[in-house]
Amino acid sequence: MAFSSLLRYTLYLLLLLPFAAQANNAVVNLHLARPSIVESPTNQYIHALLTQSFAKVGKEVNFIYSIKPMNKKRITGELYKPGGINLAWLSIEPSAHNDLLHTSSPLYKGIHGKRLLMINKNQQAIFKRISSLNQLKPLVGLQKQSWSDYKVLKRSGLTVNGELSYKSMIKALDTNLGDYFPRSVSAIEAELAKQKHVDLMIEPTIMLQYPSHYYFYTHNRNKDLLILLESGLTQLQQSGEFELLYQRFFGEKEKRLNLSSRKVFNLE
The missing domain is CATH 3.40.190.10 (Periplasmic binding protein-like II)
Structure with a gap:
């Protein structure tokens, strides 16, 4: 009797496996770097941009931050390590990092x-x-x-x-x-x-x-991740949702800080 129950339970689990796999495939785990400045708030704009981009391709996002804070140099290095962070938003010289892939559109519009x-x-x-x-x-x-x-x-x-x-x-x-x-x-x-x-x-x-332009970067071993993200970002731009998101986070800020009326000193 006990063996029969165990057999039925085993068969039940086997039937569930395809559905579990589908559920897992619907979630994208993003391993991100904790900011080097401990006082920095969570980047809600980036979170919203990633969430909406992956939603466009039918994916949910699970944000997983590193235990230790990282500066830009370390973030760039960690992208090369298997099992480390798998995505970062950076302003770097792409030609200096041939093994890293990046999205095509600036994230912050300068x-x-x-x-x-x-x-x-x-x-x-x-x-x-x-x-x-x-x-x-x-x-x-x-x-x-x-x-x-x-x-x-x-x-x-x-x-x-x-x-x-x-x-x-x-x-x-x-x-x-x-x-x-x-x-x-x-x-x-x-x-x-x-x-x-x-x-x-x-x-x-x-x-x-x-x-200064920021892009999402990942290692070329995560090419499929970047293809999904690029597709979602493109759809956001084509629908006008990218601009709406930018304005929601920065439109009022630009007005409040009087950017248009300031003395601008251009740096090299």
């Missing part, structure tokens, strides 16, 4: 190349008088050497301290040991909101700008 300045409130009058990039050069900017902005700022002749941690940069602004901290238009408000214990602000007149 907004990541627009930088506003986090400053101490008691420095506001100094920045208000600045009308050219040359006038900004003697002031001390803050940026980590491992971040892409560091090289851009240095190449443009700006004075940059790249030796501090994120928390130390905030402290340097608060104590006037640094003058400004360039941050992305997309993130500066959220970052500043977390600094309630210091007297900092978003400088209201200046914007630094340089070409």
Whole structure:
């Protein structure tokens, strides 16, 4: 009797296997890197973009973040390792990474190349008088050497301290040991909101700008993943949903931060 019950149970499980396989195939596991800045909020725009893109091709998304934080250099390296992260959004030189594949359309429409300045409130009058990039050069900017902005700022002749941690940069602004901290238009408000214990602000007149485009990257062993993602992104663009999503996350932000009326200093 016990053997008969076991046999029936085994047959039942075998019948379920095709349905379980279909269910698993309907879910895409995205292994992503935890941001190197612990204070950074989850990138809700990227989450929404991935969720909607894969939905277009009939897939649900399961987001799995790495245990340890990673900077851009480590993220790029981890994409090469089997069993590591399988997707990242990066602004890198594709020709330097021949084994990595990327989507064809910029994810942020260039907004990541627009930088506003986090400053101490008691420095506001100094920045208000600045009308050219040359006038900004003697002031001390803050940026980590491992971040892409560091090289851009240095190449443009700006004075940059790249030796501090994120928390130390905030402290340097608060104590006037640094003058400004360039941050992305997309993130500066959220970052500043977390600094309630210091007297900092978003400088209201200046914007630094340089070409910077982000794409989704994966290793060529995950080619099928990228093909699915590319198909979903293309459908979002063709339907106008991509633009609607961008406006939902950044349209009001661009107006609120007065990007169109700022003094723009173009960097190399």
